[in-house]
Amino acid sequence: MLLDGKVVASEKMERLKSEIKGIIEKYGIEPELKLIQVGNDPASTIYANSKIKRGTKLGINVTLEKFDNITMGKLVDYIKDANANSRINGIMVESPLPPSLNFQEVVDNISFYKDTDGMTSFNQGNLYTKNEMIAPATARAVVDILEYYKIQPGNACIINRSAVVGRPLAMLLLNRDYTVTLCHSKTVDIKRIARENNVLVVAIGKPDYIDESYVTSESTVIDVGINYSGNKISGDVNFDSVSNKAKNITPVPGGVGIVTATDIFENFLNGLKYQIKEKLI
Structure with missing residues (x-):
């Protein structure tokens, strides 16, 4: 039997779209996912643009912050500012990063509830205790x-x-x-x-x-x-x-x-729900 991911993704997209619409109407917020890209890797740019398009379909404002080059310190400062910004509900660092930047060290600065990629050590560790709120x-x-x-x-x-x-x-x-x-x-x-x-x-x-x-x-x-x-x-x-x-x-x-592309927004939605529950937005 062919396990068709398009069918799985399509049904999930409809559910996510409905839930996000309900949250927007109930709380009057404009959900935003911030993408961060360092360098000009062509594949990374394609994936970022794909997320922007998929986010638009779901009612999520996906914005891309692109740096030609940046130091570790300045990138961490940017992420910390995004963590503190209640209007930004999710953060993703596009890979690959330049050799001067360690991906895991970078993403570990993202608040666990804004870790849309599910790659922080905190969220990875949560899987060991069956907490799957946010997963890769x-x-x-x-x-x-x-x-x-x-x-x-x-x-x-x-x-x-x-x-x-x-x-x-x-x-x-x-x-x-x-x-x-x-x-x-x-x-x-x-x-x-x-x-x-x-x-x-x-x-x-x-x-x-x-x-x-x-x-x-x-x-x-x-x-x-x-x-x-x-x-x-x-x-x-x-x-x-x-x-x-x-x-x-x-x-x-x-x-x-195609299911992975949709599950990114499953993580986003779960993080958004947590932020609403904890009155972080």
Whole structure:
């Protein structure tokens, strides 16, 4: 079965749009998400513009603050000012940052309730105690797809150990009673491990790398990878090879990516609700 992310994202967009409209009408506020970009990375600019468009559809004012170059001290000061500004309800730092700026050190200055990307150490740590108010959007998107298509919890193999995907996703799946195995470049016999798990999540940045030898007829395959080659977009999974064997699979594009783009605003909404509840705005 094709696990179509467009369907998942569309239904979530309608729910978010309705909730945000209700908040605007009830409290008379104009929700704002502040994006921060340092440098001129083309992909970063594309993603920022995509968030601006999606935010407009939801009734959220998404603004981009772009710096050609900036010191760590001045960037931290800017973030602290945004934290203190009650009119700004969410903050996201676009990646990559220049080598002179450490991404984790930068984002850890964002107030946890304005951390729309879910990347602060505080919000990452919250996942260990089943507090999922704000979680990394890609990890949340994988869970959303599994739950939407009613994939029963079982054993899950994640080929990725980053703070963006693998580690937070492991916690989210553990919170849902999965038995989780994290694999990475140093793992021995990944193919065998992958086949022994009924859910396989792949995020390795290698186009079409995972073939049918990694799966069985009972496998549900979630392809997180997005790789560009000219005008072609492909995942980390060889779709033609694996889809003929696996039970379920996500496409690329149209799978995890579009749900991730929506889940960013799920985080924003959850943070906004917290700010209203705590009378921070």
